[in-house]
Amino acid sequence: xxxxxxxxxxxxxxxxxxxxxxxxxxxxxxxxxxxxxxxxxxxxxxxxxxxxxxxxxxxxxxxxxxxxxxxxxxxxxxxxxxxxxxxxxxxxxxxxxxxxxxxxxxxxxxxxxxxxxxxxxxxxxxxxxxxxxxxxxxxxxxxxxxxxxxxxxxxxxxxxxxxxxxxxxxxxxxxxxxxxxxxxxxxxxxxxxxxxxxxxxxxxxxxxxxxxxxxxxxxxxxxxxxxxxxxxxxxxxxxxxxxxxxxxxxxxxxxxxxxxxxx
Numbered sequence: 001x002x003x004x005x006x007x008x009x010x011x012x013x014x015x016x017x018x019x020x021x022x023x024x025x026x027x028x029x030x031x032x033x034x035x036x037x038x039x040x041x042x043x044x045x046x047x048x049x050x051x052x053x054x055x056x057x058x059x060x061x062x063x064x065x066x067x068x069x070x071x072x073x074x075x076x077x078x079x080x081x082x083x084x085x086x087x088x089x090x091x092x093x094x095x096x097x098x099x100x101x102x103x104x105x106x107x108x109x110x111x112x113x114x115x116x117x118x119x120x121x122x123x124x125x126x127x128x129x130x131x132x133x134x135x136x137x138x139x140x141x142x143x144x145x146x147x148x149x150x151x152x153x154x155x156x157x158x159x160x161x162x163x164x165x166x167x168x169x170x171x172x173x174x175x176x177x178x179x180x181x182x183x184x185x186x187x188x189x190x191x192x193x194x195x196x197x198x199x200x201x202x203x204x205x206x207x208x209x210x211x212x213x214x215x216x217x218x219x220x221x222x223x224x225x226x227x228x229x230x231x232x233x234x235x236x237x238x239x240x241x242x243x244x245x246x247x248x249x250x251x252x253x254x255x256x257x258x259x260x261x262x263x
Contacts, residue, residue, distance in 0.1 A: 008033035008163055010186065010256040013049035014041075015249040017192060017226050018071035025049050025251050026071050027224055029167065029188065033160055036138030038062040040156060040167050041072040042079060052252055057082050058090045062137040065098040066169025067153040068105050077109065080117035080124075093123040095137060099144070099152040102128040129154070145180040147171035149201045155180055165256070166217075170224065172200040173207060181215035186256055188249070190224035194232035205234035209241030219245045221255055 009032040016024025026043020030053050037060050039046065047057050057079055065072055076096070083090035098105070106126050109117060129135060131146040131154055140158050147153040149170040155177060156167045165186040168177065181187055189208035198204050203211070205222055212220040220242055222234050238246045249255070 012249040042075040044074045046075045062095040095125045097127045099154040101152045148174040178214035185218045187217035188221045191222040205237040209238035212242040
């Protein structure tokens, strides 16, 4: 008989964009399951946000990037620098996974920072994957799908025993996303823009609601909000399209399991 996995803990570490704000760090989400700790993206302030969620940089096992824009990768160099020069240097292996262009990105970082970010005393794996990939990180099975934003962009579906979550990353409307997110327990969708300002590389809250409805998602979380989107009643607009639970993410919010601190 197979052992049932422990229920995962998912925390919105950073829920903002490239715009520096006191109330929203750059994009980052923590996924913790069976003692394995992974992050989706490492935006500005992510390492401090992870500390607030109870996870030191040395305890992080994997980072999977939705794409390679600066607001989603801003603290990678800080992570690698701290791994080498902290008073208690890192020994735990670390996997870094990203879409097309990750190898070139790695090379550029190496030319810029040299030995300052090279691993010492731990194993570092860089893994470039495509938009139709499947791989494992710890107890998670991860699949990717294309997202309409940048050539490196990936939507991510994370699955473990009895649970599934999809992270759209930055994306405009894409015909494959609803099928990719079909029946997911938790849909973390970007909602960067206010209604009336939609364009092909980002979603509004209403479009995120449309996606959740078409996918039959169990729960919708609005993420990656610019200040103008925050001011534009995103929860109300998402609820116009989706009848299930809708949460506007905030930094430090536990996204899963649902509980009294999720609204």
